[in-house]
Amino acid sequence: MRIAVVAPSCTLKPEAAAALRRIVEQRGDCELAIHPQCFLSSGHFAGPDEARLAALREVMADPSFDAVWFARGGYGSNRIADAALVELPEAARTKVYLGYSDAGFLHGGLHKAGLEVAWGPMPQDVVREGGEAAVTRALDWLVRRDPSTLEPALNGPAMAFNLTVLSNLLGTPLEPDFTGVDLLIEDVSEHLYRIDRTMFHVASSPAIRKVRQIRLGRVNDILPNDPDFGGSAADIVAHWCTRSGIAFGGAADIGHDAANRVVPFGRAG
Amino acid sequence: MRIAVVAPSCTLKPEAAAALRRIVEQRGDCELAIHPQCFLSSGHFAGPDEARLAALREVMADPSFDAVWFARGGYGSNRIADAALVELPEAARTKVYLGYSDAGFLHGGLHKAGLEVAWGPMPQDVVREGGEAAVTRALDWLVRRDPSTLEPALNGPAMAFNLTVLSNLLGTPLEPDFTGVDLLIEDVSEHLYRIDRTMFHVASSPAIRKVRQIRLGRVNDILPNDPDFGGSAADIVAHWCTRSGIAFGGAADIGHDAANRVVPFGRAG
Numbered sequence: 001m002r003i004a005v006v007a008p009s010c011t012l013k014p015e016a017a018a019a020l021r022r023i024v025e026q027r028g029d030c031e032l033a034i035h036p037q038c039f040l041s042s043g044h045f046a047g048p049d050e051a052r053l054a055a056l057r058e059v060m061a062d063p064s065f066d067a068v069w070f071a072r073g074g075y076g077s078n079r080i081a082d083a084a085l086v087e088l089p090e091a092a093r094t095k096v097y098l099g100y101s102d103a104g105f106l107h108g109g110l111h112k113a114g115l116e117v118a119w120g121p122m123p124q125d126v127v128r129e130g131g132e133a134a135v136t137r138a139l140d141w142l143v144r145r146d147p148s149t150l151e152p153a154l155n156g157p158a159m160a161f162n163l164t165v166l167s168n169l170l171g172t173p174l175e176p177d178f179t180g181v182d183l184l185i186e187d188v189s190e191h192l193y194r195i196d197r198t199m200f201h202v203a204s205s206p207a208i209r210k211v212r213q214i215r216l217g218r219v220n221d222i223l224p225n226d227p228d229f230g231g232s233a234a235d236i237v238a239h240w241c242t243r244s245g246i247a248f249g250g251a252a253d254i255g256h257d258a259a260n261r262v263v264p265f266g267r268a269g
Numbered sequence: 270m271r272i273a274v275v276a277p278s279c280t281l282k283p284e285a286a287a288a289l290r291r292i293v294e295q296r297g298d299c300e301l302a303i304h305p306q307c308f309l310s311s312g313h314f315a316g317p318d319e320a321r322l323a324a325l326r327e328v329m330a331d332p333s334f335d336a337v338w339f340a341r342g343g344y345g346s347n348r349i350a351d352a353a354l355v356e357l358p359e360a361a362r363t364k365v366y367l368g369y370s371d372a373g374f375l376h377g378g379l380h381k382a383g384l385e386v387a388w389g390p391m392p393q394d395v396v397r398e399g400g401e402a403a404v405t406r407a408l409d410w411l412v413r414r415d416p417s418t419l420e421p422a423l424n425g426p427a428m429a430f431n432l433t434v435l436s437n438l439l440g441t442p443l444e445p446d447f448t449g450v451d452l453l454i455e456d457v458s459e460h461l462y463r464i465d466r467t468m469f470h471v472a473s474s475p476a477i478r479k480v481r482q483i484r485l486g487r488v489n490d491i492l493p494n495d496p497d498f499g500g501s502a503a504d505i506v507a508h509w510c511t512r513s514g515i516a517f518g519g520a521a522d523i524g525h526d527a528a529n530r531v532v533p534f535g536r537a538g
Contacts, residue, residue: 043499044462075462078469168466171440172473193313193344197437200347204441230312 001030001143003067004059005038005123007046008081009102010074012038012124019126020135030143034123035059038071045076053080060084063091067142072124073101073162081109081174088113098122098138101188101256104165108174111159111265119160119184119254120149120262130258141262151184151253151261156212160184160254160263167198170205176265179210182249184263185237186217188256192229195219196236203244213247218255270299270412272336273328274307274392276315277350278371279343281307281393288395289404299412303392304328307340314345322349329353332360336411341393342370342431350378350443357382367391367407370457370525373434377443380428380534388429388453388523389418389531399527410531420453420522420530425481429453429523429532436467439474445534448479451518453532454506455486457525461498464488465505472513482516487524 005012005020017034024032037055040047047055059068070077084106096116097106107117120141121134128134140146151160159178161169163185169175185202187195202208219233231239234251241248253261274281274289286303293301306324309316316324328337339346353375365385366375376386389410390403397403409415420429428447430438432454438444454471456464471477488502500508503520510517522530 041496043497044465044494045499075466078466168436168470170470171475172470196313197344197347201437201439201441206440225313227310228312230314 001066002064003030003032003069003142004062004065005032005034005069005071006055006059007038007071008052008056008077008106009046009070010044010072010076011041011046012071013127014039016124016127020123023126023132023135024139027139030139033065044074046071049079052076053083056080056084060092061089063094066095068095068097069138069142070097070099070103070106070122072122073099073103075102077102078105078168078174081105085109085113096142098142100160100260101162102165104161105169105174107161107265108169108176112174112176118262118264121260125258125260128258134258134260137262149262151263153215153252154182154263156182157266158182158184158263159265160217163187163195163198163202164190167201170202170207175207178207180212181266182213182215183208183211184215184217184252184254186252186255187219189221189223190219191223192225192231192233192236195233196229199236199240203240203246209244209246211246213249214241215249215252217252218257220256270335271333272299272301272338272411273331273334274301274303274338274340275324275328276307276340277321277325277346277375278315278339279313279341279345280310280315281340282396283308285393285396289392292395292401292404293408296408299408302334313343315340318348321345322352325349325353329361330358332363335364337364337366338407338411339366339368339372339375339391341391342368342372344371346371347374347437347443350374354378354382365411367411369429369529370431371434373430374438374443376430376534377438377445381443381445385533387531387533390529394527394529397527403527403529406531418531420532422484422521423451423532425451426535427451427453427532428534429486432456432464432467432471433459436470439471439476444476447476449481450535452477452480452483453486453521453523454483455521455524456488458490458492459488460492461494461500461502461505464502465498468505468509472509472515478513478515480515482518483510484518484521486521487526489525
């Protein structure tokens with residue numbers, strides 16, 4: 001199993017790359033190619049749009065890679081996602097794409113184009129508290145599709161998105177078909193009034209109303225609401241599901257943390 | 270001219286109401302009815318959804334009011350906007366609705382329903398530095414349609430929205446028809462990476478691509494981007510306009526500040 005790491009959003013920390021290389025070496029069951037583009041920096045991004053796109057297209061087109069692992073989130077993959085999907089090389093269809101958070105823009109477009117994508121931990125997660133377990137979970141899934149790495153209640157076709165990313169891809173060419181899927185959402189570093197506003201937007205979408213149900217992962221690092229919002233993130237999601245005729249399926253085991261599980265898109269897992 | 274003030278979003282500060290009453294008394298050219306609902310508080314909102322909706326529908330249906338002035342922004346008008354538009358009473362069509370920021374959710378729905386709406390300063394603005402001039406500008410427009418209150422470069426049908434609010438109403442039943450309008454946008458208290466992400470979402474919308482042009486008001490109180498984003502808000506808006514085939518018309522004289530001008534929707538002003 002050969003795994004390419006590229007950074008379509010923000011710059012990978014060198015200490016994360018080093019820690020990941022040590023883990024992969026100890027495992028001995030896969031080979032990691034961390035693209036030099038991961039360490040570029042241009043304003044907010046891991047290099048200019050052109051460099052991030054070129055690295056992504058390079059590894060997509062390389063038949064020697066079995067997987068493309070997005071280095072980290074942050075912001076920026078939406079700026080290159082449409083161009084990444086133009087004239088897809090055949091080799092792009094024979095590999096799996098793993099990541100979460102901002103990578104959701106790519107997940108939407110890649111899944112829509114028929115490619116295999118999954119939500120799951122990313123290389124930069126290794127520097128989190130407990131991060132070795134997170135990247136080990138991702139590698140266990142990539143290398144041997146270990147079922148213990150999966151979100152435990154998957155039951156039929158599923159997708160997972162950061163809620164704010166999902167809101168920003170609705171109505172764009174990156175929007176996939178949500179019909180009949182269990183839609184798992186999570187968020188991080190938002191005020192509850194923003195979660196409410198984003199749920200209004202997402203739940204008002206006719207495309208989203210075609211899901212089988214919505215399940216809520218962790219909403220971490222909630223920013224202080226002034227005044228107190230008057231309800232929890234779960235209350236908010238349940239409220240908008242009820243108003244919108246969407247089934248609310250309760251909690252999901254995903255989030256911006258080391259416990260984040262794997263959610264393969266569009267199938268039972 | 271009788272003006273009703275209601276608060277579909279957050280609670281009006283009593284000191285703002287008092288200052289506004291003094292200004293209106295001194296003018297002597299209009300009568301202000303600040304609905305008691307403005308001072309309610311329920312979590313984030315100026316009272317529960319039911320109370321905010323009831324107050325709004327009450328003043329919409331009252332033929333003695335010539336104008337409905339939204340007390341302030343914050344967040345929450347989207348939670349009652351669709352219900353406010355159900356079975357519109359005739360008296361709702363003979364008045365004008367003024368506000369900005371979160372009130373954009375109502376503006377979208379009211380304008381779509383054929384009612385007269387305008388972007389402009391709100392009662393709570395009176396407590397800003399220089400705020401007396403802001404509410405005086407709003408009153409001069411409400412009472413005598415003083416042309417000096419208008420955004421100075423209006424030229425044909427226009428609309429104005431807070432960019433983040435606009436992003437969250439796209440694809441919802443509150444989305445108006447943007448065909449051929451000058452779309453004025455502004456924002457406040459956002460990181461530049463969020464402005465970029467929101468512009469991606471907005472500029473990717475086929476509905477938004479029907480505008481005549483986009484003009485950018487002030488983007489105030491920008492939150493620190495880590496690392497530095499690598500461009501200004503104007504750079505970002507110009508970038509996404511260019512990528513999306515939308516004409517970028519430069520600066521607009523609107524924003525979350527005391528200099529904020531009036532933008533009547535859908536006509537030359």
